[in-house]
Amino acid sequence: MTVEVDKALCPHNHVCPLVRLCPVGAITQGLDGFPVVDNEACILCGKCVRKCPMKAMQFVE
Numbered sequence: 001m002t003v004e005v006d007k008a009l010c011p012h013n014h015v016c017p018l019v020r021l022c023p024v025g026a027i028t029q030g031l032d033g034f035p036v037v038d039n040e041a042c043i044l045c046g047k048c049v050r051k052c053p054m055k056a057m058q059f060v061e
């Protein structure tokens, strides 16, 4: 399982609040404005999935 951004839901036009929220620093923001999850670092805690205001972060099997 991984966490991925649904690019259809993320407006990618603001500073992503999830970058600071992630407890292990697994989220960065690309130049295109979409959050990028480092799947090696991600512990699948689900914080970003729960807290994204656009519900754009999703668990993917």
Ligand code: SF4
Residues within 6 Å of the ligand: 003, 021, 022, 023, 024, 025, 026, 027, 037, 041, 042, 043, 044, 045, 046, 047, 048, 049
């Ligand atoms: S699930 Fe948790 S560890 Fe993984 S990217 Fe989201 S906030 Fe970070």
